[in-house]
Amino acid sequence: MQSEFLGIDIGGTNTRLGLVSSKGKIVSSGRLKTRMDAGPRALVEGIFLKAARMMGENQIIQVGAGIAGLIDHRKGVIRFSPNLASWRNVPLKDMLEQCFSVPVAVSNDVNAIAWGEYKYGGYGTENLFCFTLGTGVGGGIISDGALILGANYAAGEFGHTSFEGNAKCSCGITGCLEAYVGNDRLVRKARRRMNLASPLMKLTSGKEITPRLLARAAREGDEVALKVFAQAGRRIGKALGNVVQLLDPEVIVVNGGVSKAGDLILKPIRETLKRYTMPLEGRKLRVMRSKLGDKAGILGAATLAEVLL
Amino acid sequence: MQSEFLGIDIGGTNTRLGLVSSKGKIVSSGRLKTRMDAGPRALVEGIFLKAARMMGENQIIQVGAGIAGLIDHRKGVIRFSPNLASWRNVPLKDMLEQCFSVPVAVSNDVNAIAWGEYKYGGYGTENLFCFTLGTGVGGGIISDGALILGANYAAGEFGHTSFEGNAKCSCGITGCLEAYVGNDRLVRKARRRMNLASPLMKLTSGKEITPRLLARAAREGDEVALKVFAQAGRRIGKALGNVVQLLDPEVIVVNGGVSKAGDLILKPIRETLKRYTMPLEGRKLRVMRSKLGDKAGILGAATLAEVLL
Numbered sequence: 001m002q003s004e005f006l007g008i009d010i011g012g013t014n015t016r017l018g019l020v021s022s023k024g025k026i027v028s029s030g031r032l033k034t035r036m037d038a039g040p041r042a043l044v045e046g047i048f049l050k051a052a053r054m055m056g057e058n059q060i061i062q063v064g065a066g067i068a069g070l071i072d073h074r075k076g077v078i079r080f081s082p083n084l085a086s087w088r089n090v091p092l093k094d095m096l097e098q099c100f101s102v103p104v105a106v107s108n109d110v111n112a113i114a115w116g117e118y119k120y121g122g123y124g125t126e127n128l129f130c131f132t133l134g135t136g137v138g139g140g141i142i143s144d145g146a147l148i149l150g151a152n153y154a155a156g157e158f159g160h161t162s163f164e165g166n167a168k169c170s171c172g173i174t175g176c177l178e179a180y181v182g183n184d185r186l187v188r189k190a191r192r193r194m195n196l197a198s199p200l201m202k203l204t205s206g207k208e209i210t211p212r213l214l215a216r217a218a219r220e221g222d223e224v225a226l227k228v229f230a231q232a233g234r235r236i237g238k239a240l241g242n243v244v245q246l247l248d249p250e251v252i253v254v255n256g257g258v259s260k261a262g263d264l265i266l267k268p269i270r271e272t273l274k275r276y277t278m279p280l281e282g283r284k285l286r287v288m289r290s291k292l293g294d295k296a297g298i299l300g301a302a303t304l305a306e307v308l309l
Numbered sequence: 310m311q312s313e314f315l316g317i318d319i320g321g322t323n324t325r326l327g328l329v330s331s332k333g334k335i336v337s338s339g340r341l342k343t344r345m346d347a348g349p350r351a352l353v354e355g356i357f358l359k360a361a362r363m364m365g366e367n368q369i370i371q372v373g374a375g376i377a378g379l380i381d382h383r384k385g386v387i388r389f390s391p392n393l394a395s396w397r398n399v400p401l402k403d404m405l406e407q408c409f410s411v412p413v414a415v416s417n418d419v420n421a422i423a424w425g426e427y428k429y430g431g432y433g434t435e436n437l438f439c440f441t442l443g444t445g446v447g448g449g450i451i452s453d454g455a456l457i458l459g460a461n462y463a464a465g466e467f468g469h470t471s472f473e474g475n476a477k478c479s480c481g482i483t484g485c486l487e488a489y490v491g492n493d494r495l496v497r498k499a500r501r502r503m504n505l506a507s508p509l510m511k512l513t514s515g516k517e518i519t520p521r522l523l524a525r526a527a528r529e530g531d532e533v534a535l536k537v538f539a540q541a542g543r544r545i546g547k548a549l550g551n552v553v554q555l556l557d558p559e560v561i562v563v564n565g566g567v568s569k570a571g572d573l574i575l576k577p578i579r580e581t582l583k584r585y586t587m588p589l590e591g592r593k594l595r596v597m598r599s600k601l602g603d604k605a606g607i608l609g610a611a612t613l614a615e616v617l618l
Contacts, residue, residue, distance in 0.1 A: 143452065250460035
C-alpha cells in the first residue's frame with residue numbers, strides 16, 4: 001500500500017483529478033463534469049467516488065484543490081468563482097475534509113499552477129513568477145520559496161495590471177493586460193484583419209479561429225497571425241517589466257493554452273521585457289515556457305497543503 | 310548595562326546612527342559626514358568611534374545598515390550605490406563585523422525603511438508596501454511578515470515601474486514613475502508654470518523652489534503647486550494599482566520628503582488607486598503617511614539581522 005496525494009483542478013466545464021506519488025509523479029488521472037447547477041455538494045461527492053476508484057489499494061493522505069476566482073486560502077472557502085458564478089462562500093475545504101478525513105488545502109487555480117511549477121518544474125530557483133495565457137491571464141508568485149497570497153487572497157493578478165489604453169476589462173478596470181491579450185481578443189483581432197489569401201483563412205475554412213489555429217497560421221508565415229502574437233507579446237513584455245522591477249524573479253514561467261505558440265509569443269515578450277528591466281550586471285532572469293503544461297495545476301494542488309496549512 | 314541594537318543610515322552626504330533599545334526606542338542618535346573620497350574604511354572607523362561614544366556603559370549586540378543602491382543582502386556587500394558611485398563591491402558587512410564583533414546586516418535603504426515601518430509602525434498588518442517619495446522613488450515589500458528581496462537583490466523598485474510617456478529615467482528605462490514624480494521633476498514643473506501673482510512666487514522670493522515650499526504654496530491655494538501635486542498623485546496612484554494587483558498589501562505606507570505634503574498628494578493617490586484596483590467586497594487596503602518618518606530607516610536597520618541573517 002502506498003501513500004498518495006490527490007490534486008484537483010476544478011474548471012468551469014471539467015474537474016480533473018490526479019493521484020500524485022511522494023516523488024511528484026502523477027500515477028493516475030481522472031475527470032468528471034463540473035455541473036454548476038447540481039451544486040457543490042454533488043461535485044464533492046463525485047470527486048470522492050472518482051478518487052476512491054482511482055486509489056485502489058493505496059491511501060490518500062493529503063488533498064488539494066485549485067479553482068479560478070477569489071479563494072479564502074486560510075479557511076478554504078470559495079468566495080467567488082467566475083466559472084461557477086452561483087457558488088458563493090462555499091466551504092470547499094470543510095466539505096472535502098468530511099469526505100476524505102485528511103488535510104485539505106484550497107487555492108486559486110493559478111496559485112496552484114505556480115506552486116506546481118516551483119515544486120516540480122525543476123527550474124532551480126526560489127524566486128519564480130508564473131503566468132497563464134488563455135481565456136484569461138492569471139499569475140502566481142513564489143518568493144524565497146513561499147507562495148505570496150496577499151492580505152485579501154488576491155495577490156498575483158497579473159492580468160489586471162498595466163493599465164494602458166481604453167479597453168474595458170471584465171473586472172471593471174480600464175486598460176488591463178487581459179483586455180488586450182486574452183484569447184477572445186487575439187481571435188477577434190485576427191478575424192478582423194485576415195484576408196482571403198492568408199494561410200489563416202485556409203486553415204479555418206469558415207470555422208472558428210482558435211489560438212491553436214492562429215499559432216499554426218503564424219508558423220506558416222501568415223502575416224496577420226504573426227502580427228497578433230507580436231503585439232500581444234510586446235504588451236505582455238511591458239507588463240512583465242512591472243513584475244520584474246517589483247519582485248525580481250529569477251525565472252518567469254509561461255503556462256496556459258496560448259503559451260503553446262512558443263517563440264511566436266516568447267520572443268517579443270523577451271525583447272520587450274528587456275527594454276523595461278533595469279540593467280544589472282549579471283542579472284539572473286529567464287522567461288521560459290512551462291515544462292509541466294497541464295500537469296502543473298494537479299501537481300501544485302496535490303502539495304498545496306505544505307504551504308497553506 | 311543594557312543591550313542595544315545599532316541602526317545605521319548611510320546617505321550620500323550624512324550617515325546617521327541610532328542606538329535602539331530592545332523595545333524599539335531610539336535611545337541615542339548621532340551623525341557624521343559620509344565623505345565618499347575618504348573611502349569606506351574611513352567611514353566604518355568613523356561609525357565605530359561615534360557608536361562607542363554613544364553607547365556609554367551599554368553594549369551593542371547587533372548592527373544593521375541601510376544604503377541606497379544595489380546591495381547583496383546575503384553577503385552584505387555594496388555592489389553599487391548611486392550616492393557613493395566610486396564604491397564598488399564594498400564588503401560592508403565584513404568590515405563592520407571586524408570592528409563591532411557582533412552580527413551585522415546590510416541592506417538597501419528602502420528595504421530597511423520598509424522593515425522599520427513593519428516592525429515599529431504599528432499598522433497591524435503582515436502585508437505592507439512602503440514607498441519613499443523624494444529625490445528618487447523607492448519601494449520595499451513585506452509579505453506575510455517577510456521582506457521580499459528578489460533573486461538579484463533588486464525587488465521593490467517601485468520608482469522604476471509603470472512605463473508611461475517618453476521621459477527618460479536615470480536608470481535607462483523610458484517612462485518610469487520616478488522620471489515623473491521625483492523631486493527634481495516636481496520642482497521643474499512648478500518653476501515652468503508659476504506666475505508672478507502666485508503664492509509660490511512670494512514664498513520663494515527668487516530663491517530655489519523646494520518640495521517643502523511647494524507644499525506650503527499649495528496649502529495657501531497656489532494653483533500651480535496644487536496641480537503639480539495632483540498630477541504626481543494620480544501618476545503614483547496608477548502605478549500603485551500594479552502593486553496592489555500583484556501583491557495585495559493591506560497597508561501602503563508613504564515615507565520620504567514629499568510625503569510631508571500629506572493629503573495634497575495622498576488624496577489624488579487614493580482616488581486614482583481606487584480606479585485601478587479590482588473591486589473586492591470588504592477589501593482591506595489603506596494608504597497612509599508614515600508614522601515613523603525619518604526614524605524608520607534607523608529602526609529597520611537596527612533589527613534587519615532578524616530577517617537577513
